[in-house]
Amino acid sequence: MKQTAKVKRDSRKTLKLVKRFIPVYLMALPGIIYLFINNYMPLPGLVLAFKKYSTKKGIWGSPWVGLKNFKYLFRTQDAWIITRNTLGYNILFIIVNVIMAVSIAIILSELTTRWKKVYQSTILLPHFLSTVIISYLVFAFLSSENGFLNNSIFPLFDKEPIPWYTEPKYWPFILVFVQTWRGVGYNCIVYLSTILGFDREIYEASAIDGASKWQQIRKITLPLLRPTIIMLVLLSVGRIFYSDFGLFYQVPQQSGVLMNVTQTIDTYVYRGLLERNDMPMATAAGVYQSLIGFILVMSANLIVRKIDPDSALF
């Protein structure tokens, strides 16, 4: 960082700089190629959302149908429910995740015990589990007949068993809990590594001035961490219109009664189109989600730039 900052931006120097960094560019090349193939080459395929697809005529030869393929996303009262669930859950996830991840990162950074690594790995472990496995772990807790909660915990407190998979009211909590349990370890790594990069001298100086641990956290760690938090939140805002398909489809065990609180855009599209396997309609849903996501990222970034220009992404 220091070296690039010194260089003035005239063309000769730039050229020299490019030459100097050729090996670095070469190293980035596979990544760039991957990004191009994976993220940019399929973009023209988006026209499919506005067409009536025929494999005989191909994507380009198929006739245009305007916005017809989008209609089903807004057709019924379901449109409101799926939008509410998708946005609501994602907003909750973002808030809870940030609070939990930052707290855990700070706690881990303050720990001096040699078990620190063990704690960190344990918190991270759920991130590597497949959603299918997670859904069965949850099922092992909640099942009406053999579930751990209904069979082992509740009898200890003389509580009646709860039919979890037919009671929608518990699910907003269960889903947030599961998502946090799974995601928090991974999120806190980023925060933890940032915290560990902070200059220890600031902390030492404040300690000499008599700052308590709590004051250090509030006055030093959190303000320094702010740009990282904002960046990660902005990134998740971009995906706010996508839902974690596995979480909403597998974890509730596809129980119909719960759909009011577990149906999101992704599961709705999947359930509705599974039988028909209608590519234009599926593409339409994707276009809609990315468009809203794009608008949200841009506006969130705009707001951040107004308040705190240094923290904005671009």
Place this chain on the structure above:
Amino acid sequence: MKKILALMMCFGLVAGTLAGCGGGKAETTGGDAAAPAVEDTGNEASDDEAAAKEPAGDLITDFGGETIVVALYCNDDSVPGKDRVFGKIKEYYLDTYNINVEFVTSLMGDYTQSVNMMLSSGEQVDIFSSGVMNFSNTVANESTYDLNEGDLLNNYGKDIVELIDPEFLKGCVVNGTLYGIPCMRDLATGMWCVVVDKEYMDGIDYDYSGINMEEVNPATAEDMTELFTQLHEAYPDVNVVYPWNYGYLGQKLAYDAIGGDVFGVLLDPSNSLEVSNLFTSDMFREYCELMYEWQQAGFMSKDAATETQNGGAQVIAGTLIADTTAGKPGIVRQKEAERGGRDAVVFQLGPDFVASSAPVGAAWSINSTTEAPEAAMTVLNDLYTSPVVTNLLLWGEEGVDYVLTESGHCTFPEGVTEQTVEYYNLVWAWMMPCEYPTYVREGDDIDLWEKTIDFNNNAMKSKALGFSFDSSAVSAEYTALTNVWEEYGNSLVFGLIEPEAGIAELNERLEAAGLSTYMDEKKAALEAWAAENGVE
């Protein structure tokens, strides 16, 4: 020299072989008389094709090594003997028609996606099962070839024409065009069959007089309730019955889900073409009430709606006594095999019925972009009717993978078992275009296929047989309705919610999702179809 030639052929074959098919054992085919043509595999075969095509009017008998790719859906595509057996089939086609047949396989669950991928990317695939991929959607996507163009079926599919009842063939006609060939297997369904594990019935000293252990036994819902009550008393810790989820409702109630969905059905399909709402019908209400009764009586698991294991696995695990199925000849043995060889008794509560969508259910089609429709039809013809091709596909090589018993049954060769045999279970008989020319497995009736044909012919048939429905004009409604039905379906069919309130709520939601619009569209399509085909 020979080595180099073999290497070249091998290379040619591998290059022409598509992903997932594997050409490892290709040398076996390269060595025979038809070898020169093999070098022309891949996409460069067009020159030969032009040369081989005889003047119009005469039928082509030598296809000049044309490559035809068949996409199979299978049960287990990692069978070790796969390449060897496919090589044998290829050899047969090369010798008989000089057609180079390649197979691509994918598991049942991945089939739709992988074939769709091949169709949209332009990769060569000539023959595929449009039925498995949702027939009307495949037709709407213009992926299927018009099989009557240039009299293709009559010229190159003679044996198919002979084999298949025109009544069933009509089922694959959309707007006057034939787009597929029905899969020839049990097209009728024995409605509402209950399969009870015999061990538990022994435990309550069930009176077996008048019970046929080899076939289905007619029974009523009351009989079942009585039997289940006794079973539940004797085995309070085991779930008595698992009636499968709402997707299997069509295997129980004899309504005809015309057009392939339950939104607007024929309630009296053999007599009337009136489109009605299934969910306000007595049939549906009575079924939900029965399930509610069973659930309240404790016959069913409270977790039934979230159950992911199938009935057979639950029986093996010792947590279940009975499940339901669709009946057909040989069903008892099939269910016993699913249950790890445990004896079972099968009761049937409904009639035998051919729904209007049965013929397209697993129909096979030719790709609309195929370069050699004649060759594709020829290949399809033998996939339906040749004992050589069908038995290779189902059983493998005679003497290696199977032997015939004196009675004409098929069994494993000596010293080989189900676990050690190289080629077995790649496909089940019902996954093939036609199961009739194949050998019957030891333990089954030797006349199983004759019985199946009779079963199809004698079953009650829907008047709408041959009607198909393109729902793309009302796709928004369709998506909304599907989601509503999924929300309520399992709760109702597992008796988890009180039927009266539940059904009322379901209908309210369905109306809000556009049920009447959807049904009107279907009604209009059915009327147009009936007028065109002269059905009263």
